[in-house]
Amino acid sequence: MTVRAIGRRLAGLVLTILIASTLSFFVFNILPGDPAQVIVGLEGSPDSLQAVRAELGLDRPLGVRFAAWIGGLARGDLGRSIHYQQSVLSLILGRLPLTAALATLAILIAAAIGIPLGVLAAARRGQPVDWWATFFMQLGLAIPGFWLGILGIMVFSLNLHLLPPGGYAGREEGFLAGLEYLILPALTLAVGRAAVLTRLTRASMNESLAANYIQAARGKGVPEGRVLFRHGLRNAVIPVVTSAGLQVGALLAGSVVVERVFALPGLGTLLLGGVSNRDLPLVQGLVVFFVVVVSLVNLAVDLSYGAIDPRTRSGEVGG
Amino acid sequence: MIERGRPRPGRREPNPLKLSRRRRTNLSVGLALATLVVALAVIGAVWTPVDPARMDMTHRAAPPTAAHLFGTDEFGRDTFSRALKGAGSAVEVGLGVAVIAGTLGLALGALAGYRGGLVDEVLMRLIDGLYAFPPLIMALALVAVLGPGLRQVTVAIGLAEVPAFARLTRSLIIGLRQQLFVEAARAAGATDWQIARRHLLPNAAPALIVQASIAFSTAVLAEAALSFLGLGVQPPSASWGLMLQEAQSFLTLAPWMAIFPGALIAATILGFNLVADGLAERSDPRLR
Numbered sequence: 001m002t003v004r005a006i007g008r009r010l011a012g013l014v015l016t017i018l019i020a021s022t023l024s025f026f027v028f029n030i031l032p033g034d035p036a037q038v039i040v041g042l043e044g045s046p047d048s049l050q051a052v053r054a055e056l057g058l059d060r061p062l063g064v065r066f067a068a069w070i071g072g073l074a075r076g077d078l079g080r081s082i083h084y085q086q087s088v089l090s091l092i093l094g095r096l097p098l099t100a101a102l103a104t105l106a107i108l109i110a111a112a113i114g115i116p117l118g119v120l121a122a123a124r125r126g127q128p129v130d131w132w133a134t135f136f137m138q139l140g141l142a143i144p145g146f147w148l149g150i151l152g153i154m155v156f157s158l159n160l161h162l163l164p165p166g167g168y169a170g171r172e173e174g175f176l177a178g179l180e181y182l183i184l185p186a187l188t189l190a191v192g193r194a195a196v197l198t199r200l201t202r203a204s205m206n207e208s209l210a211a212n213y214i215q216a217a218r219g220k221g222v223p224e225g226r227v228l229f230r231h232g233l234r235n236a237v238i239p240v241v242t243s244a245g246l247q248v249g250a251l252l253a254g255s256v257v258v259e260r261v262f263a264l265p266g267l268g269t270l271l272l273g274g275v276s277n278r279d280l281p282l283v284q285g286l287v288v289f290f291v292v293v294v295s296l297v298n299l300a301v302d303l304s305y306g307a308i309d310p311r312t313r314s315g316e317v318g319g
Numbered sequence: 320m321i322e323r324g325r326p327r328p329g330r331r332e333p334n335p336l337k338l339s340r341r342r343r344t345n346l347s348v349g350l351a352l353a354t355l356v357v358a359l360a361v362i363g364a365v366w367t368p369v370d371p372a373r374m375d376m377t378h379r380a381a382p383p384t385a386a387h388l389f390g391t392d393e394f395g396r397d398t399f400s401r402a403l404k405g406a407g408s409a410v411e412v413g414l415g416v417a418v419i420a421g422t423l424g425l426a427l428g429a430l431a432g433y434r435g436g437l438v439d440e441v442l443m444r445l446i447d448g449l450y451a452f453p454p455l456i457m458a459l460a461l462v463a464v465l466g467p468g469l470r471q472v473t474v475a476i477g478l479a480e481v482p483a484f485a486r487l488t489r490s491l492i493i494g495l496r497q498q499l500f501v502e503a504a505r506a507a508g509a510t511d512w513q514i515a516r517r518h519l520l521p522n523a524a525p526a527l528i529v530q531a532s533i534a535f536s537t538a539v540l541a542e543a544a545l546s547f548l549g550l551g552v553q554p555p556s557a558s559w560g561l562m563l564q565e566a567q568s569f570l571t572l573a574p575w576m577a578i579f580p581g582a583l584i585a586a587t588i589l590g591f592n593l594v595a596d597g598l599a600e601r602s603d604p605r606l607r
Contacts, residue, residue, distance in 0.1 A: 020449075020451045023448055027460065142585045142586075147563060147584060154571075252456065253456050260548055294451055
């Protein structure tokens with residue numbers, strides 16, 4: 001990939017984040033709802049309301065506030081939470097490790113199930129294995145994470161007493177001891193992603209296995225396992241990898257629900273608290289943070305294209 | 320930008336007969352489930368076995384019986400009657416979202432795709448900016464501003480689904496715009512509006528209907544999630560997500576409170592996903 005192409009990707013990233021943060025700013029600042037009123041309460045006097053508005057900078061014109069918000073973003077300042085009286089970024093950084101651990105665990109489980117299952121389904125296309133794989137994929141897509149989490153608590157915590165039903169003690173007991181609290185949530189979060197990965201891998205493998213180089217490999221006597229994984233999957237994995245941005249977005253959204261089910265103090269819980277407390281600056285900062293994460297993953301995917309698919313190495317990536 | 324999640328054309332199927340029967344089964348099962356859910360919603364709108372809001376303190380958290388098919392909850396309310404009302408909420412949100420996202424997405428996507436040039440550039444930049452938000456996160460943020468409630472949730476999820484519709488419509492229109500029959504119509508003196516109505520829309524319709532079905536199932540899931548989080552449908556109204564939230568405190572005491580609403584959500588999503596898959600494969604022979 002040329003320097004120019006990388007530059008163009010970076011510019012695209014900045015533009016997307018800029019547009020997304022502009023949209024969030026206007027959604028949170030034009031639509032009704034006064035954060036100052038939330039702090040003061042409905043009984044607060046007009047004077048105290050005015051004082052809080054001044055303290056939050058809400059008495060300034062919209063344009064000035066917008067410039068301050070974008071300027072802050074450029075310096076990595078995501079704003080200040082009303083409820084916690086703290087910078088949004090420091091709140092995020094405090095809760096990020098838990099959500100990151102949860103999402104990483106979930107995507108590892110999902111990939112370990114989804115990719116082999118998709119390969120298997122494509123290799124046995126039209127046979128019972130394919131049918132069962134598709135069946136489980138459809139179920140995985142249909143079952144909501146929070147229901148699955150509740151069922152998991154019912155079976156593994158309340159009946160079998162194998163795993164804790166919720167909460168997180170990793171901060172006190174250390175990460176490894178805390179892992180126990182992440183098993184059920186990560187499994188819950190992984191099921192939907194595993195279904196999506198199965199579907200993507202299966203579709204992509206079906207296409208890849210129909211290619212001439214597969215016939216050629218089989219024809220010269222390459223063992224079937226090697227044909228599937230070295231020749232088939234290597235080519236089929238590209239659409240799976242390029243979906244990473246979507247997967248991370250879905251994991252972040254899913255973690256909001258799963259953290260609620262299992263009472264985990266991560267980013268999702270922070271976002272929910274922000275919504276319930278009508279702490280709009282916190283919600284605004286968090287939402288933009290999520291957009292930045294998803295955009296960075298997309299950028300990383302774009303930049304790693306050459307490594308995954310040697311055919312694109314020579315020049316510009318299409319699209 | 321990379322096209323995300325777009326299926327690529329595959330080779331012809333070695334054994335088309337066997338698979339096409341399976342596809343038909345998918346579509347039939349999907350249609351059956353979807354019809355069932357809509358029927359439950361319609362029934363729930365006019366009749367429920369018991370008043371869903373009636374509390375019966377003598378039958379609190381009672382297991383399923385003939386009188387209470389799905390058991391009762393912690394207030395002795397009939398879970399089956401509440402599930403019927405919940406079907407109403409789900410279908411209402413699903414339809415509302417399909418209409419909102421469909422109308423706005425169609426308009427934006429068609430405008431961008433048909434006009435091209437600067438209009439396309441600006442609109443797609445905006446859509447890409449919106450697309451960077453994970454849909455449920457965007458819906459959550461909008462609910463934070465709009466406040467909780469069925470109508471607010473419908474608008475929030477509907478807006479969150481607009482980018483997907485707009486991108487799809489745009490790519491369909493761009494593909495169709497270059498077709499010979501469109502050029503022929505233009506050469507014959509048809510106006511933009513006539514071309515859009517007679518040639519572009521009918522050809523784009525199958526894919527848009529598939530997308531509407533996907534939007535419906537996404538909306539049902541999102542409504543359930545938001546209501547589960549306490550931000551959607553508010554008590555005493557009924558929603559499957561809200562019922563699950565209430566159930567979580569009584570898992571050992573009254574597991575049926577959690578099992579039935581969850582199963583209904585899953586059945587609804589499964590149904591509309593299968594309909595979408597079945598229709599997609601029917602309208603696009605390459606997927607067969």
